[in-house]
Amino acid sequence: MRDINKYFVGAHALDNCCFTLQKGEIHALVGENGAGKSTLVKIMTGVYTDYDGEYLFCGNKVHFQGIKEAQQAGISVVHQELNMMNDLTVAQNIFIGRESKGFFCSDKKLNEKAQKLISDFDIKVKPTELLKNLSVGKAQMVEIARAMSFESTKVLILDEPTAALSESESHDLFEKMENLRKKGISIVFISHRLGEIMKIADRVTVMRDGAYIDTLKVCECKIEEIICLMIGREIIEEPKQRSGVKENAPTVLEVTNLKSSKVKDVSFILNKGEILGFAGLVGSGRTEVMRLIYGVDKKESGEIFVNGVKRQINHSKDAIKYGIGYLSEDRKRFGLMLGLSVMDNIVLPSYTKLSKFGFVSKKKCLSETYRLIKQLKIKTFDTNQIVKKLSGGNQQKVVIGKWLLQDMDILIFDEPTRGIDVGAREEIYIMIKKLINQGNSIIVISSDLTEIVRLSDRVMVMSEGKITGELDISEANQEKIMTLATQG
Incomplete structure (x- = not known):
């Protein structure tokens, strides 16, 4: 692809971009959210047809007029958000739309064809199994098998394939990618996890602000060099050396003996101006504790004190009334109304505040939205x-803006940088520190231990629904946290 230009209303999305892919190569494509990666991939796969520039595929000049045309040429894509049908079987998902060339569809033949693919990819599922019964990792493999079920496939594009996978599932995926490479399949690998890129990719192309920056051989570069190219500046990720909480700071949140079916007698305090990190493995109970505090789930027993006063929190409305805001780990399901505008998402929970005599002031809504767009650097x-x-990074900022408008004193950030590129992540870190300087108190749940030791003043570690340790940041490190996180 040479000198690719793509325009949207009011934006130059791609500015003379270039990309080359060799046979049997795993080529990583990286950049901040909004760098233009998705736009470039949509041109590769025929989603966008109105662009300028030269596109060569297998030596021939092409200009795909749709997804089907690109697929027939040999380009398949697996999107970050799985495009599967949960109530259909594995075989039906793989061959949807291609069940039969005649009038009748034979489930037996369909299952036999699917079984061959399943065996080739060693997925360890039955072709008759419903997709909704599979783990995310196995569903991901099924989608890759579907992409490779097109006999013409020469190029496989994987968009954030490990975002929802465990470490072992990611390892299995990398093995499958290696096997495909040996068969001469070329892979475009899009990921924010630079450590994975260093393990699996041959080359990496960096994009920034819709422009091509550079292409590097992975064996000849370092992660720091890639980050610098991505964001145009160096980022130093050093752990916090000591707590920034003032001596004798008042306690703003106290939780005692909190219990539910998944939470076992949890107690902790949060001080004013403190970042309290919650670490632990997936399923350790961290999110479950916060959902109890926020009133989303019902507790069996336990007490919650806000600014020294015992509070009954039976609903999220109660938590908001007492100054507690919760940013869910799944922003798309629980934090945003995806079909509404940036302004609607930011101001909707604050209509009472932005109303006069029962009427919402559009002037106030616009003013507050512009203020938060500028403050949070939301690219819109x-x-x-x-x-x-x-x-993804800008969506997360919209969620944060919603809570900032409501002036919450206590904020719970559940996986605040999941699926967000390194530049946007840095901006969120800076914003969290600004909130602390303004007098807020923050709980951060994160599976990224580098993030925990960089942000936290104090760290609570959980395992199997209970707290297994508490560490002041001056004594915390990733090894100590992981030891506590694996205790039974």
Whole structure:
């Protein structure tokens, strides 16, 4: 691809971009959210047809007029968010739309064809099993098998394939990628996890602000060099050396003996101006504790004190009333209304605050939205842009803006940087520190231990629904945290 240009209303999305892919190569494509990666991939796969520039595939000049045309040429894509049908079987998902060339569809033949693919990819599922019964990792493998079921496939594009996978599932995926490479399949690998890129990729192409920056051989570069190219500056990720909490700071949140079916007698305090990290393995109970505090789930027993006063929190409305805001780990399901605009998402929970005599003031809504867009550096064309069209990092900033407008004193950030590129992650870290300087108190749940030791003043570690340790940041490190996180 040479000198690719793509325009949207009010934006130059791709500016003379270049990309080359060799046979049997795993080529990583990286950049911040909004760098233009998705736009480039949509041109590769025929989603966008109105662009300028030269596109060569297998030596021939092409200009695909649709997804099907690109697929027939040999380009298949596996999207970050799985495009599967949960109530259909594995075999039906693999061959949807291609069940039969005649009038009748034979489930037996379909299952036999699917079984061959399943065996080739060593997925360890039955072709008759419903997709909704599979783990995310196995469903991901099924989608890759579907992409490779097109006999013409020469190029496989994987968009954030490990975002929802465990470490062992990611390892299995990398093995499958290696096997495909040996068969001469070329792979475009899009990921924010630079450590994975260093393990699996041959080359890496960096994009920034819709422009091509550079292509590097992975064996000849370091992660720090890639980061610097991605964001145009160096980022130093050093752990915090000591707590920034003032001596004798008052306690703003106290939880005692909190219990539910998944939470076992949890107690802790949060002080004013403190970042309290919650670490632990997936399923350790961290999110479950926060959902009890926020009133989303019902507790069996336990007490919650806000600013020294015992509070009954039976609903999220109660938590909001007492100054507690919760940013869910799944922002798309619980934090945003994807079909509404940036302004609607930010101001909707604050209509009472922005109303006079029962009427919502559009002037106030616009003013507050512009203020938060500027404060949080949300990249959007205007306040009316639909949220689902924003990058992941900018979507997260919209969720944060919603809570900032409501002036919450206590904020719970559950996996605040999941699926967000390194540049946007740095901006969120800076913003969290600014909130602390303004007097907020913050709980951060994160599976990224580097993030925990960089942000936290104190760390609570959980395992199997209970707290297994508490560490002041001056004594915390990743090894100590992991030891506590694996205790039974």
